[in-house]
Ligand SMILES: Nc1nc2c(ncn2[C@@H]2O[C@H](COP(=O)(O)OP(=O)(O)O)[C@@H](O)[C@H]2O)c(=O)[nH]1
């Protein structure tokens with residue numbers, strides 16, 4: 013897989029906990045995506061709607077990984093805002109075939125971007141336009157337009173959108189590569205500006 | 217196909233606004249949906265039971281359409297023009313042991329209710345036959361006994377219709393003006409054909425049986441053209457019926473409660489009355505209660521909120537009634553109400569009012585207008601419910617068949633708005649805000665205590681200050697009346713005077729030069745000019761003189777000699793007053809500060 017090796021090397025000498033928050037509407041494929049990138053996969057995974065949230069912790073490459081899988085059902089979406097603390101990156105999964113709920117996904121993404129911990133903190137946002145294998149799925153560009161990503165300031169919130177198929181892991185790698193590069197350059201920059209910034213963006 | 221057409225149609229049909237519209241998010245607009253239906257023929261339903269709710273629509277064009285997301289999921293022809301649609305759970309499914317209750321769709325058309333399971337026709341229910349009225353029965357009995365002949369039969373039946381008796385098909389066919397051979401008609405049908413007749417189903421509703429939760433078994437309610445409410449255990453078992461008074465044709469049903477325990481049903485009828493039907497004393501029976509609401513016009517919408525029943529009438533009014541029938545309030549709407557829809561969210565229940573002018577108004581239970589959603593076209597049907605895994609969605613069908621879907625924003629504030637528009641009513645919000653009464657400070661308490669103990673002294677001090685204030689005011693007054701205004705004065709309304717004074721000389725003899733100019737537009741005559749000075753220091757030949765005339769614009773110059781007589785050569789000031797010939801106060805005054813005088817050796 014190599015994802016966590018990459019993130020581990022991206023974090024350089026900083027050892028410890030890596031927290032990634034995975035959010036998105038229900039049924040967008042978050043749990044499937046996480047299951048796919050876990051080091052020791054369950055042989056058979058059956059996706060059932062997540063209730064509340066699920067925390068997956070696993071060690072890989074001398075790093076402890078915490079992946080928080082939030083439920084996307086509307087009654088649980090209020091929980092998201094409580095988990096941005098100490099998170100290093102956010103993965104937003106959107107079902108690219110669910111056109112009718114794109115407006116809701118946009119609204120929820122906006123809410124994420126408005127969050128104190130995310131806004132101006134330079135926390136990278138990786139968007140997966142998931143279910144790209146299904147007919148009628150929207151392209152990367154279409155999703156970005158519908159979600160209003162193009163209007164984002166790349167300096168304040170580094171973002172990237174990747175088309176994916178969480179069932180087989182297609183596209184997941186490309187998105188992760190971007191995340192690794194972004195975290196690397198961010199930590200590089202932070203080392204040079206460490207003296208000036210007393211309270212960092214949460215990278216430890 | 218739909219998307220290609222949609223793209224073409226968008227050229228002349230502007231898409232409704234995108235993004236946030238008050239509490240709504242514009243989700244999707246299909247300008248070529250081509251739906252022909254009213255609100256009674258559209259419903260949200262989790263047909264696949266996977267949480268992905270769909271829209272089921274029975275179109276007047278005799279098709280049953282199912283939407284999923286932004287596309288058509290299924291389409292089936294209907295056998296007749298639909299008059300109502302209800303989707304429900306509760307048809308036992310023998311093939312699926314785990315799921316139990318399967319979703320089904322009931323479509324009313326003519327005298328039938330077609331029940332679809334898995335979107336395939338599954339059962340047909342026929343509304344119970346209606347027994348003939350006593351009058352009709354008696355007329356035919358007399359004919360069949362041979363008491364009356366064909367002509368009298370015709371006359372009697374014709375009279376009965378005039379009296380408002382509803383006749384069955386046998387009588388109406390017999391009375392038909394184009395019936396040529398009455399003899400053969402009577403011999404063929406008249407002797408034996410039963411008089412009972414079929415009826416037409418006008419509206420459908422469901423009532424849960426034993427549990428409130430969605431997905432539990434229901435009882436299907438059908439109103440008929442003959443004023444009956446039939447309670448069905450789907451697909452076909454008649455549980456009970458309720459007969460409304462004569463002339464009442466149910467048009468809208470609003471259900472509250474559970475059929476197996478207690479329930480209450482509001483029935484808005486075309487005769488402008490709302491009847492209440494409730495559970496009888498015997499289990500599973502229905503009784504029409506004495507509670508009858510008389511509307512001023514024909515009802516065109518009915519909705520039930522937890523504590524109220526709302527009815528819209530064709531005179532653009534919206535009335536709210538307590539469940540027991542007492543009117544709570546009425547609101548005037550700007551256009552005809554197309555549909556009323558209760559909007560239940562997890563936190564509150566609101567009322568949606570769809571108007572013929574294309575607006576959808578959102579009211580809370582206290583009749584506060586929360587939001588007005590503007591759609592592009594007059595509305596034909598509107599529904600609120602779960603759609604596509606979202607808890608709250610609004611589906612709006614325009615009269616031209618366009619389908620628009622809005623999603624309720626999870627963070628929408630459905631409480632009373634802070635600002636009160638003209639359309640909202642109720643007491644002003646200030647009434648709820650308590651007045652800010654400041655706390656009694658320690659200082660305040662000490663001050664009041666002191667005022668009580670030393671009242672006399674405080675009073676005297678105040679009186680003394682008041683006297684001083686009056687004195688100061690009096691002094692200032694005297695000063696103004698003695699000085700006039702420095703330099704320039706107003707004489708009456710029209711005249712004003714300018715005085716310029718200057719002192720020349722080294723002393724002890726000085727010369728004061730005066731320049732007087734009349735800046736008004738009236739000539740002044742006989743103005744006394746006076747000098748005041750310290751007589752120990754200065755001496756003047758003449759302490760005053762008269763200016764005989766001052767013509768406007770022309771300045772007059774005067775020179776007056778003044779001698780310093782002080783031995784030390786002290787300096788003082790000389791005040792020059794130009795007096796009014798009539799009044800006591802000076803018109804204008806000037807002060808000349810005299811220079812120090814040279815000493816004369818004596
Ligand atoms: N075809 C397809 N189905 C997917 C994909 N990702 C997830 N799913 C399916 O979508 C459904 C919801 O997935 P789940 O992981 O529970 O979504 P979550 O609610 O976001 O956690 C499951 O039935 C998955 O099998 C994908 O990329 N392609």
Ligand SMILES: [Mg+2]
Nearest residue numbers: 042043061062
């Ligand atoms: Mg999940």
